Amino acid sequence: MAQVHLENVKKRFGSTQVIHGVSVDIEDGEFIVIVGPSGCGKSTLLRMVGGLESVSEGEVRINNVRVNEKEPMDRDIAMVFQNYALYPHMSVRQNMAYSLKIAKLSKDEIEVKVAEAARMLQLEDYLDRKPKELSGGQRQRVAMGRAIVRKPSVFLFDEPLSNLDAKLRVQMRLEIKELQAKLGITSLYVTHDQVEAMTMADRMIVMNAGFAEQVGTPLDVYEQPQTLFAAQFIGSPSMNILTAQLNGGHATLTNGAVLPVDSALDVAVRVGIRPEHLITDPDGPLHFTVSLAEPLGANTLLHGKLQGSDDAFTANLPGIHRFDAGTETLRFSIDPDNIHLFDAQGGNRLN
């Protein structure tokens, strides 16, 4: 059990800087998800916490002790890798016992702990197999087992589910979350999958190009995205972004439509509208032409364009709707509370 503090952590590889000062205070037992697109520095950040990558600037503290200079083995952490990184020449049992042996536990203690982990992960029948004789999901479990036998202070996960098929991913996602909650071990979890981030995180760090765009609970980030990037990255289908000019409580879109907004500013902005917040309204200001309808059963996704605009626009309506693609026009209105306003230059939230 531990707190983890990152203080203005930076990373440079030679002259290229890939992490530009990330700060976050992680509570004991929290499940933190680091989410962002490929190459944004998620793994690098995680590996700095794990001691696999040196910290160029700033400070990493685990349990209020600076660990920048400590070797991975002196940080009391465990890590699950994307490719599992199991020891190929050892059986499942030996894989899980490896760290305990190094910690010089007695044979009996090791056996008890390995058996307990194997029971939790339903690996009892596979203890004597080699990793290559296991399926992807089973290997993933062994990697988990190797991490939990030791009861470390911090768990680090680097995209542990990305090699699994969709169904197994959903199942393992639940299992990992449950296991973490049961053990109460502080966890950092890297993923590029925003659904994984939304469902698993106590709080998430949304990263973009080496910056932490926003740190907050999934609902915080969903309801109050602090930057344009966070707004577009979180939520599926992603938020519609329109260019507009604010004046006296109204936003005038480039196509001439006028939306009422909760802001007295007088600036150029980007307006964010989540597809699910659109309301069909015969008098609504947004005229929408459907080019493709995706019926999902519980709701229907409509892809198309706003009248007088060339940007793609998506609406998400509850229930089943049938539309004639290309011809049908709908009108939408929107609650001013559900309109997100971002600075046209910096992309920071304005309301």
Next chain:
Amino acid sequence: MEKRVTFNGWLLPFCLIFPQILISAVFFFYPAGQAVWQSLFIPDPFGLSTQFVGLENFEYLLSDKFYRASFATTALFSTLVTVVSMVPALFLAVLADRLIKGASTYRTLLIWPYAVAPAIAGVLWLFMFNTRVGVVSWYLGQLGYDWNHVLNETEAMGLVVVSSAWGRISYNFLFFFAALQAVPRSVIEAAAIDGARFWRRFFTIVLPLLSPTTFFLLVVNIVYAFFETFGVIHTITAGGPQQATTILVYKVFKDGFVGQDLGSSAAQSVILLVVVGTLTVLQFKFVEKKVHY
């Protein structure tokens, strides 16, 4: 999945393997057959006629105490050459693997000795350790050590072992280095996080993962020590002092070409062939079981 090509008829497959068969036949089966045949005869002192003696050559050899001593010498020599050529190679490869800058320069420099022919390597080492003009022996003399491999059997053995192993270190290094680079980084990192420090990781993770390479090199180096070290021994000690560095293959040469005892020499070749063959089979049978592919 296994991919197999099936041929209709026999002509094409025969043509395809014919060159290999031809080479094996000319350079291996024919001389091996000759050796077996000759081992059953003894020539008269003038080499004008031969007389069939059956297995007498073998009986004589096996009761010859010099021949048996040569067996022991070979065992010691090949063990030493294998160890001395593999352990430093592995060590150097581990060091090179940790290098980030300059790794390729270091690698190139380490590969050079392999380009030196064994006999030339022998001469090189001989010059350095020459009892009268050698640089190393002179320095040893300054330090109060009287180096004389011409008289001292242990020193002679040491010198031929080092000279034989020297060039092989490069060869082994290359293989170990490539194998080390193939060990997945994340596995090493996982071990580090699990608490293993460098040497522990080396012995419990890296070394087992290198075992296919180690096994291959073991076989190859033993065969090398048995046969290809001839040039080194011939230039440095010529098998002496006494019989101290007369390994089996050198004795074949000495008895056959110097002593003109072709029957005995042929019999020795046959024995050598059987010994190396058996050794290789044993290695594949027992050591390979411990290899993790």
